[in-house]
Amino acid sequence: MKRGIAALLSAALIFMLPGCDLLGLQPATSASQVSSGGDTLEVHFIDAGQADAIFIRLPDGQVMQIDAGKNSTGEEITEYIRSQGVEKIDYLVGTHPHEDHIGGLDNVINEFEIGELYMPRISASDTPTTQTYEDVLTAVSSKGMTITAPHSGDVIIDGGGFKAQVLSPAGEDYGDLNEYSIVIKLTYGDTEFLFMGDAEAVNEREIIDAGYDVSADVLKLGHHGSSTSSTEDFLRRVSPNYAVISCGAGNSYGHPHEEVVERCSGLGIDLLRTDTDGTVVIKTDGQRIDVSAEK
Ligand SMILES: [Zn+2]
Numbered sequence: 001m002k003r004g005i006a007a008l009l010s011a012a013l014i015f016m017l018p019g020c021d022l023l024g025l026q027p028a029t030s031a032s033q034v035s036s037g038g039d040t041l042e043v044h045f046i047d048a049g050q051a052d053a054i055f056i057r058l059p060d061g062q063v064m065q066i067d068a069g070k071n072s073t074g075e076e077i078t079e080y081i082r083s084q085g086v087e088k089i090d091y092l093v094g095t096h097p098h099e100d101h102i103g104g105l106d107n108v109i110n111e112f113e114i115g116e117l118y119m120p121r122i123s124a125s126d127t128p129t130t131q132t133y134e135d136v137l138t139a140v141s142s143k144g145m146t147i148t149a150p151h152s153g154d155v156i157i158d159g160g161g162f163k164a165q166v167l168s169p170a171g172e173d174y175g176d177l178n179e180y181s182i183v184i185k186l187t188y189g190d191t192e193f194l195f196m197g198d199a200e201a202v203n204e205r206e207i208i209d210a211g212y213d214v215s216a217d218v219l220k221l222g223h224h225g226s227s228t229s230s231t232e233d234f235l236r237r238v239s240p241n242y243a244v245i246s247c248g249a250g251n252s253y254g255h256p257h258e259e260v261v262e263r264c265s266g267l268g269i270d271l272l273r274t275d276t277d278g279t280v281v282i283k284t285d286g287q288r289i290d291v292s293a294e295k
Pocket of ligand 1: 101
């Protein structure tokens with residue numbers, strides 16, 4: 001079993017070598033490809049229990065999926081995506097290899113045609129040996145796919161008036177899988193979304209120190225609203241209208257932590273929670289933002 005993991009890892013890592021990451025990646029679209037009705041960006045924070053799963057329909061109709069929930073809900077997530085009339089996921093992101101983010105990633109890889117797959121490069125000492133991670137690598141390998149490991153600063157989508165840029169990870173050996181989280185800022189017109197994965201305070205500091213404009217209308221709070229993320233300084237700089245927390249009712253971690261809820265309310269940020277609101281869908285034409293919740 002271990003040897004199997006090592007072989008898969010080395011196969012996957014071939015595609016993570018520096019310099020190979022994003023070479024040849026073309027702009028996702030051009031204005032001429034934008035369909036007549038395709039001017040709305042939709043972001044669905046799927047109620048996946050104590051886990052993350054975010055479905056995004058880009059303004060040109062392409063699809064991005066950030067994380068895919070737990071092993072136990074992999075099929076529910078694929079059903080949700082299918083219910084959106086989707087057959088291909090153009091950009092699939094596994095923010096970091098914890099089960100509550102990549103548990104259902106193998107289901108998604110097996111069920112859909114996948115364009116680009118992004119997962120962070122993990123140091124040898126931090127590389128997980130879990131069955132969950134092995135399942136994902138097996139799915140990747142069996143479909144002959146490659147993994148791209150993005151780095152802070154990489155623009156992974158640029159076209160048709162919208163852009164997705166990676167703000168983290170910047171480091172190569174964190175010692176904590178959460179800190180490898182791929183953080184993405186998605187911009188469309190005047191609207192901005194910031195997806196934090198399970199990024200922690202150290203990543204928030206790195207992102208600020210790198211000088212990124214982190215301001216956003218919608219912030220997917222890091223690490224399910226844990227107090228180890230969402231520092232006051234970071235929240236002030238992002239200054240979102242809405243903060244979304246993806247967490248399960250009565251979860252054993254106590255997420256979201258009360259400090260984070262208070263920090264948000266103190267800054268006048270509206271909280272949206274998948275445990276109480278169910279699946280949250282945010283739509284924008286690049287100017288106006290519409291929020292709807294399942295519950
Ligand atoms: Zn998590």
